[in-house]
Amino acid sequence: MGRHARSMLHILEEALDKMTLPSEEEPVLTIADLGCSCGDNTVFTVGAIVKHMVGRYEGAGREAPEFQAFFADLPSNDFNTLFQLLPPPPSSLEQCLAAGGSRSYFATAVPGSFYGRLFPARSAHVFHSAFSLHWLSQVPESVMDKRSTAWNEGRIFVHGSSESTAMAYKRQFQQDLAVFLRSRSREIKVAGCMFLVCLGRTSPNPSDQGGAAYLFGNHFEDAWNDLVEEGLMDANKRDSFNIPVYAPSLEDFREVVEAEGSFAVKRLEIFRGGTPLVVGHPGDPVEVGRALVNTCRSVCGVLVDAHLGESLSNEVFKRLERRATSHAKQLVEQLELFHVVASLYLR
Template sequence: MGDNVVVSNMELERLLSMKGGKGEGSYANNSQAQAIHAKSMHHLLKEALDGVQLQDPNIPFVVVDLGCSCGSNTINVVDVIIKHIIKRYDALGLDPPEFSAFFSDLPSNDFNTLFQLLPPLANYGVSMEECLAANNHRAYFAAGVPGSFYRRLFPARFIDVFHSAFSLHWLSQVPESVMDKRSSAYNKGRVFIHGASEITANAYRKQFQADLAGFLSSRSLELKRGGSMFLVCLGRTSVDPTDQGGAGLLFGTHFQDAWDDLVQEGLISSEKRDSFNIPVYAPSLQDFKEVVEADGVQRGSPLVVNQPGDASEVGKALANTCRSVSGVLVDAHIGEKLSEELFLRVERRATSHGKELLEQLHALVDLGKVKKMRCHTVSGA
């Protein structure tokens, strides 16, 4: 059965990260869908940035990306934010301030890969216009900030703009009742909320709302007066919390069945499977509204397939995407060798259902076109 141990909630914050490096299963090479979604919302981001109160140009302008992970997406969005703010200063005939960008994620995040992707800082004395014109340079000072965004990360009234995309669905912990065999919410036989009982789903929902409240409380103290926060959240349109939309596509049937394969083949025990749960919750708009007022989300596909007509490509895309966001936890729980076996089975199962998966992907995208909703800007108090 191996000598690895159950990943406890205390260890989760220390271990959780997207798959680092630049390999086939890395997050850096499996986050194209997030990049497409982010680009489609640039106009909404810029609209939010138009409401940011510009400070004295002698005061540095501070941008933070929360849940930055280790790919180029976070760098691209920081570029968009800073370039737009510079244009606002230019329109007022003011010299822009210096900029600082903080990239924040849990301590286990692969900051090394992220920093290797950062373009070099423009040389001292180079004008801002020259810096922006040179695509191979950046116009801001950069730093990494390790820690959970469900707690304080920065001094009070320090940040002008917070940005966070596709991160808040990650819970601070698996709800304790879900892991308690004595509880009616115990998620026996399952590794995710998708298809679980209503009681289990409600436990996840309460954990999400408690985490979100902590997140917003911390940011309200750190945000400057007149600052703004732009959040992009993985969500669902169904009122049924066990129907997890795109998250269910990644961690639902094929992921669950792959775990069951390992149990049936005697590679792991049923107890080993039952002691693993993905700490993810895709909220409905109502779930979110109960914590803070909001007016919408934009739906899209959870993965990108280069050759959608090829079932094997569909299977590989789903398995690689699933592994890029959950592989670190799976490795810690059952070891790298069994983890390799698990995701091979995910790929095989997804490949055998390639046509069905494509239909589900198209349904998600079409729903996003019909139900296009606006993002909400949370301003500093």
């Protein structure tokens, strides 16, 4: 998702430009990255936020404060790897700006789910979350209940599911987002801003998950079914697993923001993100197949391993690679992700 994060940098900077600078009595500007994971993207983004805010202070003829960055994710996140990616802290802001490679902020890890409180009241100036809010707090209970009309039998994702299943996913997403907004509304400074990015879709139909289907459904789902048909996996094992991801439409997102009521929308749009596949030779089916497997494994491999065990999980991804390779041309032409991008400010 690195290219996608960088391609949206101008929208993030626009959101920061609309934020009122903190008063001169505040010696620290606080940034929180929610769902930070442990890769280069979060380091790049936080660094870009600090750099842009330093420029805003300079433009206003003011001395920039010190910066505090909170990297928040679930306790299972590999914070050690993340912190090894951070440049060394400077002894001063001036040293950082002169050296270029030093870190211009103090870093802290915050373990916990963002579907609830993480910070003291009125403590954060900037909240940023990218490519995380489409992850639900849980698979909707009715989706796993054989007695429910929402039971997602034969599938592991919401794409292509029944209306009942799709609505269960939508309700779960909207309940989770409401809790997220309510929590942030207590934690954000009055003049702060929040910039959010998550997988989105252009279809009004919640069972049509657009590009997300190529990552969590379609060939991936077929790979699970291959193992069931081959007798290597019990059908109940497949049916007891669902990917807790939902790509909302703009309207899905807007409904929650307006109903929850804590935040005003400054910008809310669908952003065309392009393909997540990193391939040097799009005409090479083997490379395309391997790229899809690498992408899928990076975003949901931990869940699959936990459910199936390493051996059976490897078999699933082998089948996926085989199917993706045989459909490489279609993947190159059609796999495209869209994102919901939102700039929100406290009312």
